[in-house]
Amino acid sequence: MLTALIAGLFYLATATLTIGLARKILVYARTPAPLKIPTTPAPTSRAGVAARLLREVVLFESLFKASKWTWLFGWLFHFGMFVALLRHLRYFTDPVWGWVAWIQSAGIYAGFAMVIGLAGLWARRMLVDRVRYISAPSDHLMLALLLGIGGSGLLMTYVWHTDIVALKAFVQGWMRFRPGELPADPVLVIHLLLVICLMLVFPISKLLHAPGLFFSPTRNQADDPRERRHLPGGA
Ligand code: HEM
Ligand code: HEM
Numbered sequence: 001m002l003t004a005l006i007a008g009l010f011y012l013a014t015a016t017l018t019i020g021l022a023r024k025i026l027v028y029a030r031t032p033a034p035l036k037i038p039t040t041p042a043p044t045s046r047a048g049v050a051a052r053l054l055r056e057v058v059l060f061e062s063l064f065k066a067s068k069w070t071w072l073f074g075w076l077f078h079f080g081m082f083v084a085l086l087r088h089l090r091y092f093t094d095p096v097w098g099w100v101a102w103i104q105s106a107g108i109y110a111g112f113a114m115v116i117g118l119a120g121l122w123a124r125r126m127l128v129d130r131v132r133y134i135s136a137p138s139d140h141l142m143l144a145l146l147l148g149i150g151g152s153g154l155l156m157t158y159v160w161h162t163d164i165v166a167l168k169a170f171v172q173g174w175m176r177f178r179p180g181e182l183p184a185d186p187v188l189v190i191h192l193l194l195v196i197c198l199m200l201v202f203p204i205s206k207l208l209h210a211p212g213l214f215f216s217p218t219r220n221q222a223d224d225p226r227e228r229r230h231l232p233g234g235a
Contacts, residue, residue: 003170006192007179013199021211028215032232035217038126042223049222056219058133070124075116081146083110091171111157115150118143142206145198152191162188 043049044076055061087107088098122143125135140176169180
């Protein structure tokens, strides 16, 4: 019963996430950018723009220039989440890829980085007056959801362990539409239900900043209006 429920919800969430995200990316790609508005100083070539976007994604360069504290907690959270997610690849691959096995031990600390980062970002939303004033309920809910996922994950890693072998059998079976029995551990079930919520809200939430960044005219345009005539593009 529990296995069927969680497996079914995961199929629904995966479909919603992939179709919803593809639709949004299509809308972004088709939206005209009528004006030349790169944030200056901006690169003047395509290679320069690619390098700028890479620095933005990996280092959060513009956030660093804007606010050091937000950058510190924001970067800790995103980088921690990224490494923790890579660590999760061991459930989805069999045999486990060499580099995934290699990052397992360092990956444990990633969960702490994620949770510390989230706690800092949430404290900022509650303690800094001008940020609290402009924070909508969804800003708080996203942080709560991600904290719930990170917190329940860490609880499993350090306090209430779950049966990883059985969980992997569930995941491997799920990918072949024949899920194995899911271990009925409450913390695991909470972790998975929160992940399902995250996948469902992703395509209709502020989390769209992840794909959105690549379509932002202030970041993806080259500063070359004198060399090239700008056309709006899109559809
Ligand atoms: C390409 C990948 C991503 C990049 C470059 C990125 C970058 C950023 C940056 C720079 C901010 C700070 C915005 C600001 O306050 O000015 C931010 C905020 C945030 N990001 Fe991401 N992000 C990415 C993916 C994700 C993903 C996949 C998630 C969640 C699953 C996520 C969750 C959040 C949340 C919840 C906030 C708001 C933090 C707050 O309340 O202050 N991000 N992101
Ligand atoms: C199908 C999806 C997922 C499954 C099956 C899953 C399962 C698990 C399990 C079993 C653990 C405990 C690991 C251990 O005992 O060593 C764990 C930990 C963790 N999970 Fe997940 N999880 C999933 C998705 C996610 C997502 C989407 C995030 C982040 C947004 C996340 C964040 C974490 C963190 C931070 C930890 C603690 C650190 C670690 O052990 O890596 N999980 N997860």
